[in-house]
Amino acid sequence: MTLSLGLLRSGLLNRRINQPANQVLRLHLAFSSASPSPSDPSAAAAGPQTTIREGKVEIFLDESNSVFYNKTQVNNRDISIAVLRSFILKRHEEYAARSRKAGPGDTTLSAQAKYKEPKVLEALAASGLRAIRYAVEVDGIGEVTAVDNNEAAVEACKKNIQHNGSLASSKVVPHHADARVYMLTHPKEFDVVDLDPYGSPAAFLDSAVQCVADGGILMCSATDMAVLAGGNAEVCFSKYGSYPLRGKHCHEMALRILLACIESHAIRHKRYIVPIISVHMDFYIRVFVRIFTSASTVKSSPLKLAHVYQCTGCNSFYLQNIGRIHSKDKENIAVPNFRLTLPEVCSECGHQFVMGGPLWSYPIHDKVWAASILSDIHAMREAYPAYPKISAILSSVSEELLEAPLFVSLHNLCAILKCTTPTMVMLQCAIRNAGYQVSGSHVDPLALKTDAPMSVIWDIMRCWVKLHPVKHRPGNHPGNVILSQEPKFQAKFSRVLGASVTRKRARFMPNPEKYWGPGTKAGRNPRTFQMDNRN
Ligand SMILES: C[S@@+](CC[C@H](N)C(=O)[O-])C[C@H]1O[C@@H](n2cnc3c(N)ncnc32)[C@H](O)[C@@H]1O
Ligand SMILES: [Zn+2]
Structure with a gap:
């Protein structure tokens, strides 16, 4: 905002109108020219390159757009950094609680295990900006692996790591691979797995839920909002296994469909999810869920999923859980729910119902975590370039009623x-x-x-x-x-x-x-694809 006022005074803002997105970007971010590293003779021959700064990190701007970069995702990266910081605190607390419980004389393996800094996998890393920000800005983070299947992206990532000094070089490991194969071949190895795909994350979910360590976090974005928010029900069903419903609550429904989809992949591997926060911002959704392993908890998954029946006349909606609790031999078990108790047509207006889901009907945020993330954001506001946006979202999130799916x-x-x-x-x-x-x-x-x-x-x-x-x-x-x-x-x-x-x-x-929207997919011309929806 300060920058925009400065531009207005200098008359630059007026000149900006009708310029392509990349040029607008140049005026708005902290751009400068940097000499490439002396160890890279080809880059040296090309002369100084324009750089972009976000947080404490500076990356080279790829003028040809062969590597994806979208400055609007600063909100996404900032909120992820805030969640990472709170996760590290949580891990310390959990470790201390385990040690206290075990007591000094306990020689069992779990009591003796030393605290390890959380390892992060950025599975779809592009320029490496996000991975480098995690490594440089989050205290107490372990190694950050940055995977991409685009060779140009991996090369750019290597350069950017080197450009950001010894801390980045010692922590960030670039890797050229297909993320799905990489995650499948590293089961339960990463405490944090970050998925930030073009469009839908659906193709990556099965391998991602297997790659997260017990109690670790999966951070997952989806930008295919037209699909998730009801614009294309068939595609939504084929990608996520749920029917979306149109309506004002469609963005919350999108979050709940994504959560249901992640849960459905997790339970195949005797794992389950616990959402930390789930946000809709700008043009996409992003969920942060912990993943745990427990064959018995997995059995109660149907209690956390529901179909929604929505009236086609007045939009009244009603949820029907997939499962219900049945008490047997002093034990509560989840069994298939009874048939729907709704009348055939809406008792308010007489119209038919349409069915959506299944969606995640349990809480989509952990209020205590949301509050602690919010207080961290306030305490470190200068560390977040997107502070006004992310603090506004977290304020709203921390006030939401948890036991009321949709609205x-x-x-x-x-x-x-x-x-x-x-x-x-x-x-x-x-x-x-x-x-x-x-x-x-x-x-x-x-x-x-x-x-x-x-x-x-x-x-x-x-x-x-x-x-x-x-x-x-x-x-x-x-x-x-x-x-x-x-x-x-x-x-x-x-x-x-x-x-x-x-x-x-x-x-x-x-x-x-x-033009505050999805960026241009790498390899496409930004001038002709300014509003590309990354599908
Ligand atoms: C939206 S960009 C990621 C942006 C990045 N996370 C950031 O914050 O700047 C998606 C990236 O995923 C990569 N990608 C797509 N499919 C992949 C796959 N199967 N395995 C690894 N990387 C993939 C693309 O090359 C692209 O660089
Ligand atoms: Zn009605």
Whole structure:
């Protein structure tokens, strides 16, 4: 932002309009010219190269775009660094707890095992920017292996490692390989595996879940949002094994589909996932999950997955778990759920239901971790180039109601009834006054996550319309059918303590500039593929 103000004053911002993305980039980042390393005569012959700085790392800009680089992913890299820092703290705590439990005289192998710095695999590393940032910026990190199957990328990565000095050179190991083969041949070897693919990570998931050490983290992005958010249901099913649903909650649904897909790969190998945080930002989603091994926990996986039935008229939705708990011989076991208890058509508006999922219906964040990541981000704000964006997202994430998969949208409720819009605070108060919990969501400023049933939400809206009547429109559309029923209770919109969303910190940040989107796949011309969706 400071840089943009500077540009405005110098008149550079006006000149920037209509320039291709790469040139815009040059004005906005800390660009400089650097001499290539003396040990690389071919590069020396080519003269000084333009460099890009992000955090403490500087990499060479690849003018030909034969190696992928997207500056907008600074948010993605910053949030990953924040999660890595908290993971290292967690690992220390867990190690200390194990040692305390074992006691001084314990000679068993696990009690004697020395603390090891976490090893990281960046499986789709491109220029190595991310891997080098992990190595240079995260204290207590072990070796970082940077794999890519593109030779040009591996060469660029080597140069960038060398350019970033001895710490980078001692920690980052570049490797030319197919990530799937590499991960399969290194089972449970890495404490952290980072997947940041073009488009979908689906092809990498089976090998990735096997490569993570017990208690380690899988960090995984997906940029194929058109597929995951309901634009192409057949492709979503073939890649992720789930049907997406269109609607305002589609980005949260995308997160839950990806989590369900990772879990489904993990359980094949007697492993299971525990989400740390799951975020939708800019044009993609990214999930951070721990992976553990336990044949018995794997059996309860169906309790964490659900189908969603969504009304085609009013968008009311209902979840149906795949499994249910059955108590037998004093033991709780997961068995297939009973048939759906929903009526054939929506009791609010009379339309049919469409089915989506299966999706992950358990919490998508660990609130304690989210809070500790957030306080780390605040404490080290100067270490994060994307501080305003990532702190806004983490603030929202740490306030989300965990026991309420998906959400209703204020905008959608009013659009169905064609009524004036109450404020978010009013609706939150009415939900709380009716005895239910409610929160916002980081994916949408108009989201209401709540444990209130749909019937309560619609009754609140019926009461709202009694106070703010709508014009009568003839016809049988969903809004009319909903309003033809009397509310079963009287909603109260009066203020309750804690209902207002605090405005002290920003929850949603606008994009900093034009073309803030997916980058151009390596090998394509950035001028013709500025808005490439990386599929
Ligand atoms: C989106 S880029 C990664 C960007 C990088 N993580 C960053 O933060 O700058 C995806 C990279 O995956 C590499 N890639 C694609 N398929 C691969 C495979 N099967 N094995 C290894 N690398 C692969 C591409 O060459 C490309 O460099
Ligand atoms: Zn309906």
